[in-house]
Amino acid sequence: MTAPDLTPGALTVLERRYLKKDRYGKVVETPDEMFRRVAANVALAEKFYGRGADAARYEEEFYRLMASLLFLPNSPTLMNAGRRLQQLAACFVLPVEDSIESIFEAVKNTAIIHQSGGGTGFSFSRLRPSNDVVGSTGGAASGPVSCMRVFNAATEAIKQGGARRGANMGILRVDHPDIISFITVKEDPAEFLNFNLSAAITDGFMDALEKGADYPLVNPRTGLAVGFKNAAEVFGRIAECAWKNGEPGVIFIDRINRANPTPRIGAIEATNPCGEQPLLNYEPCNLGSVNLSRMLKRDDRSYALDYEKLGYTVRLSVRFLDNVIDMSRYPSKEIDLMAKGNRKIGLGVMGFADMLTRLRVPYGSVESFRVAEEVMGFIRETAWDESRALAKERGEFPNFKGSVFDSPGAALVRNATVTTVAPTGTLSIIAGCSSGIEPFYSLSYVRQVLNGVRIPEVNPLVEEVAREEGFYTPGLLDYIAGGGDLKKRDDVPQAIKAVFPVAFDISADIYQILGIPIH
Numbered sequence: 001m002t003a004p005d006l007t008p009g010a011l012t013v014l015e016r017r018y019l020k021k022d023r024y025g026k027v028v029e030t031p032d033e034m035f036r037r038v039a040a041n042v043a044l045a046e047k048f049y050g051r052g053a054d055a056a057r058y059e060e061e062f063y064r065l066m067a068s069l070l071f072l073p074n075s076p077t078l079m080n081a082g083r084r085l086q087q088l089a090a091c092f093v094l095p096v097e098d099s100i101e102s103i104f105e106a107v108k109n110t111a112i113i114h115q116s117g118g119g120t121g122f123s124f125s126r127l128r129p130s131n132d133v134v135g136s137t138g139g140a141a142s143g144p145v146s147c148m149r150v151f152n153a154a155t156e157a158i159k160q161g162g163a164r165r166g167a168n169m170g171i172l173r174v175d176h177p178d179i180i181s182f183i184t185v186k187e188d189p190a191e192f193l194n195f196n197l198s199a200a201i202t203d204g205f206m207d208a209l210e211k212g213a214d215y216p217l218v219n220p221r222t223g224l225a226v227g228f229k230n231a232a233e234v235f236g237r238i239a240e241c242a243w244k245n246g247e248p249g250v251i252f253i254d255r256i257n258r259a260n261p262t263p264r265i266g267a268i269e270a271t272n273p274c275g276e277q278p279l280l281n282y283e284p285c286n287l288g289s290v291n292l293s294r295m296l297k298r299d300d301r302s303y304a305l306d307y308e309k310l311g312y313t314v315r316l317s318v319r320f321l322d323n324v325i326d327m328s329r330y331p332s333k334e335i336d337l338m339a340k341g342n343r344k345i346g347l348g349v350m351g352f353a354d355m356l357t358r359l360r361v362p363y364g365s366v367e368s369f370r371v372a373e374e375v376m377g378f379i380r381e382t383a384w385d386e387s388r389a390l391a392k393e394r395g396e397f398p399n400f401k402g403s404v405f406d407s408p409g410a411a412l413v414r415n416a417t418v419t420t421v422a423p424t425g426t427l428s429i430i431a432g433c434s435s436g437i438e439p440f441y442s443l444s445y446v447r448q449v450l451n452g453v454r455i456p457e458v459n460p461l462v463e464e465v466a467r468e469e470g471f472y473t474p475g476l477l478d479y480i481a482g483g484g485d486l487k488k489r490d491d492v493p494q495a496i497k498a499v500f501p502v503a504f505d506i507s508a509d510i511y512q513i514l515g516i517p518i519h
Contacts, residue, residue: 006031009447009455010430016453017426018078032067034078039063041082042073045323049394062320069431070295070309071317073288074422076117077324087116088328089284090422091272092335096122096147098221103127103147107154112331114158114166121169121279123269124148125200128221129177143178145185148192155194166194167273171251173200174234177217177226183237186247196273199238200253209235249275261416262342264402277346277420282334285344285417286324288317289424290379293351293433296358303358305375311382314347318386321345322394322414343397346420347383349376351433353440357461362498363439364506366514372437376419383418390414432460440502444480456481462500469496 006014011031020029020037029037043059046052065071072078074090081088092113094106110120128134130143148170155166170192172182183199185191208215208231216225238248251271256278260268268278277285290313297306325343330336352372353363361367388411396412397403405413421437428435429447443459458481466472471491480486487497507513 006430007432007457009457010432012453012455013426013429018075018430020083035063035066037083038073038078038081039066041086042077042320042323042327045326048326058319058323061316065313065316065320068294069291069433070313071288071290071320072427072431073320073324074286075426077286077288079117081324081327085116086327086329087113087118087331088324089118089286089330089339091119091121091277091279091287092284092331093121093123093270093272093279093281095269095281096124096126098126098128103150107150109331109335110151110166110168111154111158114155116331118284119167119169119273121171121270121272122151123171123173123200125171125173125176125269126220129219129226130181132219132221143181144172144176145178145181148195152192152194168195169271169273169275170195170197171200171253171270172197173253174202174205175216175218177219179217179229179234180237183234183241183248186245187241189245196275197248198251198271198275199248200251200269203254205231205234206252251275251278261405262399262403265338265342265399274423276348276422279344280338280342282332283338283342283344284328284330284335285346285420286321286328287346287348287420287422288321289348289350289422289427289436290314290317291351291431291433292349292375293354293358293431296355302360305355305359307378310375310378314379314382315386315389317347318345318383318415318418319390321347322387322390341397341399342416343414344417345415346422347379347418348421348424348436349379350424350428350431350436352437353434354461357465357499360495360499363501364513369514376421380419384413387414387418388412438503439506440500442502443486443500444483459500462486465496465499466492469493471496 014031015027019027019031019034022028039059039062043055043062046055046058076090077088080086094109096103096106106122113120124144124147127144127147128141130141130146132141134141151168155168158166172179179199182197186197205215212232214228215231217227217229218224219226238250241248256268266280268280271278272285279285295306295310295313296303322343322345325339328339330339356363356368356371359371361371391412391414394414397414397416400406400412403416423436425435434440440459443462445457447455447457458477462480463472463477466476471493486492486500
């Protein structure tokens, strides 16, 4: 087989970011050859476990999995597998300790990771606050926000794999004395263009917020309280800044650590750049996504979920991602140790909105929540079952002892985590589907890709559904492309209008959607 027809947007992204180029910048690889390259490389891991005879079979299965756009691994795997860099992980968390040596070691590792196509997350909560004493010089500390500018500048100087800008997550605990300057720093739109920011919210802060009380600010250098803030006022500043410019987000750090699968190894302080993957210091994670828009079967009149196909896809994807851990070349010994010690993988989804439209289920309806719970529950259970099967074949992850899975009579698992729902920005372009679990942003838009290339697009499901339901006319797509509203067309059945909501049509009030009274 060969890869299916790819959209113009997919071909543009692949040519500019993923396909091999010669020293003159000319593309020397087809999309089909890219999938072959990645499949052959990832299948080599079978030989590490005495299954060398199976490598060719899995190479073919991995190729079909990707070439059919049933599943795609994260961008660094597509870019680097079988090539010189061979760095296949998507995201990393690096420690930033309160010393000049640690700060610039992290900057160095950040540059190496970004060059290979990865993203980085940091907690800056260990850094002493601004104007605190610097023991070695007797001067005043510049504080976390100032330190972050060094990371931002380093990221600006590095293009990931020569193709994409680096991405960072910066996190500061809400009880750090510099929390207000952190919360408000992006009120200046020129600040931290290469960073997402999140405040690490503690249980103590939430208790104070509920009571309308003050909470202590703690100097991380001494561990002593140096002042107090009113929790409601701080939370109000977070909400105001998030409303103005989308940041900071919030990370419920104590809640995350209650779900930490390997607490013996350390506490989680930060996440990857988009926030979906909490990681320990020096820990990477490799991600991949199942294309739900291709997990359907159709009879004469309607679509239904094809659970047999979905189960096969999930199991093969888990094996693929576990292989990636062994095939990746990591930027440091510490990262390599953590990657292979916990063997975290993150299998997620894309094409969720497309799937709902084909099922004729309105996004944001009670029924859509039921479908989401059913589908992701199936993916989660199947992924864990495959991780248990891999543990029997290859052994449990090395840090299993003392993990949350380590209890008398419990089954061994190969991976400390198995699922993560990532945004799939460029992967969904390649797959020609809606991104992640997001609704359609619009039915017509202009997609801007690297170096300012602009591609006008109309959601292809408009034509597909119109033809299936018998209301297609030659002028329909021109109407949508011109910014027309499908809901204002008299020739479109009401039931079909309901299955094409866009982001601005969907209520953010989940209680209202589900009919849950608020007391």
